[in-house]
Amino acid sequence: xxxxxxxxxxxELYYDEAKTQDEIGALLKISRWKVGRLLxxxxxxxxxxxxxxxxxxxxxxxxxxxxxxxGLSDAAIVPVDEDAELERVAQAAADHLTAxxxxxxxxxxxxxRTLTAVADALPEGWANGVSVVQLNGGVSLNRRSGxxxxxxxxxxxxAGGQAALLPSPAILERVETKQAIEADRTVAxxxxxxxxxxxxxxxxxxxxxxxxxxxxxxxxxADVEELARRGAVGDVLGxxxxxxxxxxxxxxxxxxxxVDLDRLRAAERAIFVxxxxxxxxxxxxxxxxxxxxxxxxxxxxxRALLEER
Numbered sequence: 026x027x028x029x030x031x032x033x034x035x036x037e038l039y040y041d042e043a044k045t046q047d048e049i050g051a052l053l054k055i056s057r058w059k060v061g062r063l064l065x066x067x068x069x070x071x072x073x074x075x076x077x078x079x080x081x082x083x084x085x086x087x088x089x090x091x092x093x094x095x096g097l098s099d100a101a102i103v104p105v106d107e108d109a110e111l112e113r114v115a116q117a118a119a120d121h122l123t124a125x126x127x128x129x130x131x132x133x134x135x136x137x138r139t140l141t142a143v144a145d146a147l148p149e150g151w152a153n154g155v156s157v158v159q160l161n162g163g164v165s166l167n168r169r170s171g172x173x174x175x176x177x178x179x180x181x182x183x184a185g186g187q188a189a190l191l192p193s194p195a196i197l198e199r200v201e202t203k204q205a206i207e208a209d210r211t212v213a214x215x216x217x218x219x220x221x222x223x224x225x226x227x228x229x230x231x232x233x234x235x236x237x238x239x240x241x242x243x244x245x246x247a248d249v250e251e252l253a254r255r256g257a258v259g260d261v262l263g264x265x266x267x268x269x270x271x272x273x274x275x276x277x278x279x280x281x282x283x284v285d286l287d288r289l290r291a292a293e294r295a296i297f298v299x300x301x302x303x304x305x306x307x308x309x310x311x312x313x314x315x316x317x318x319x320x321x322x323x324x325x326x327x328r329a330l331l332e333e334r
Contacts (some may be wrong), residue, residue, distance in 0.1 A: 028063075029294060031055070033304050035063040036073050036298060062278065086094045087163065087327045089321060094331060095312045098294070101321045110323055113144035114300040118321040121296065122226070129294070131156045133284065135262055136173035137237045139298055140228055144176040147183050158219045159180035161262040161283025162193035172241075174243035189215050193282045195263045196243040200279045225295040229307045232257040232265065238261040252277075260305025261286060261316060268306070270314025290315045297321065305329050 038044040039060075044052070046060040053060075069075040076232045088100040101117040122132075122143075132155050133142060139253060157180045163173025174190045181188035193212060197203040206212055230236045232253040234246040238260065249257075252274060256267040265273050269284070272278045290296055297317035299308045308326055311317050320327075 026103045032063045032067050032070075032072055035060055036067045037131065040073060044138065046288070063081070080189065084324050084327070087324060087331075090331055091312075091327055095320070097320055098318045099318065100327075102327045103323055105324045110140050111139065111300045112146070114298060114321060115139065115146045115321055118143045118298045119148075119151070119228070121321060122147065125152075125224070125294075128152045129155060129222070129224035131222040131224075132157060132180065133158050133160045133219045133225045133227075134177055135160050135227035135231060136176055137228050139171060139300060143226070143298060144179040144183075147180060147326045149183050150185070152184040152186075155181065155184035155186040156183070156218075157186060158189040158215060158222060159191040159283075160219050160222075160225065161281070162191050162195040164192060164194045179238055189218055191215050191219075191282065193237065195241070195282060196277070197280045197282065200276075203280050203282055216284070220288055225284075225288075225289060225292050225294065226298070227262060227295070228298050229304060229311055230260045231307060232259050233303070235303065236260070237310065238263070255311070258310050259304065261307070261311060264291065266307075266310060266314075268310055270310055270316065286316065289317075292318070296316055299325035299326060301326070302329075309333060 031053065035049055036051065038049045039046070046057050049060045050057045068075070082104055084102045084104060087102045091097065091100045091102065101121050103113040103117050106113050115156055134157055136159070157177050159173060159177050177188045177190060191212065193206050197206070198237050205217065230238065233250055234249060236244070236249050238244045239246050239249060252265045255273045257265040257273045258268050259267070262283050264286055266286070267273050295317045296319040298321045302322050302325065305326060308322065309330055312320055312330060
């Protein structure tokens with residue numbers, strides 16, 4: 026029996042028939058050591074491909090590549106699932122939060138559809154006594170209000186903690202109004218708490234009409250189109266940035282309420298959660314410009330990042 030066929034027979038007996046390596050050696054009249062070598066060879070050459078099929082499965086090899094390539098402290102990457110992409114990524118983010126040690130005393134969170142999904146995925150008692158603080162303004166200008174406050178409260182309540190809510194829209198019409206709001210003692214106290222948080226959890230939005238800022242009435246689709254024309258690839262904490270991580274509109278940024286990006290870059294632990302091809306450009310900017318220490322995403326996004334030269 027030639028070695029290729031022997032490799033196939035060993036793999037069939039081990040994986041399909043559940044034989045031990047000793048039993049396979051006896052059946053094929055080869056040593057246990059050779060059985061082990063052929064099983065390793067079968068995996069390395071693709072004769073055997075192992076896939077763990079479970080909603081909470083992860084791509085550990087990809088995680089190692091991403092961590093090494095971008096100098097991150099950790100990553101959680103889930104297999105492709107077009108029918109439940111956001112849900113799988115959100116569950117991975119919830120699992121990561123639950124496993125954090127030490128548990129953060131204060132967790133700063135942004136808002137949006139992705140973070141709402143993460144909040145929904147967290148179990149009751151995921152931690153004990155964690156304070157949750159909003160990182161950026163989130164009071165909506167239309168009837169969809171309540172999302173930012175609701176997700177922060179959900180995360181806090183399920184950890185037996187309190188939520189500190191930022192009572193401000195994300196973007197204001199006048200710089201003077203923004204300055205006055207941030208000077209308010211209550212708002213200033215919440216922003217200080219956000220600045221001192223041990224861990225940040227946030228997502229990012231694309232620079233297109235699907236942006237949560239358009240949905241919530243802060244900007245029009247034409248506003249975002251103009252930002253994209255000027256080089257914006259998306260927003261982080263409401264701040265629109267280009268491919269190098271630079272703010273594209275200083276005036277708009279001056280009207281944006283919340284923690285600035287320099288603080289995010291200086292954070293000991295900044296967990297970035299993203300899903301979907303529409304966010305590949307902003308995801309690439311986040312991981313290459315020092316805006317996160319941990320990436321939680323889907324396999325397609327991770328491969329797109331690794332393929333970039």
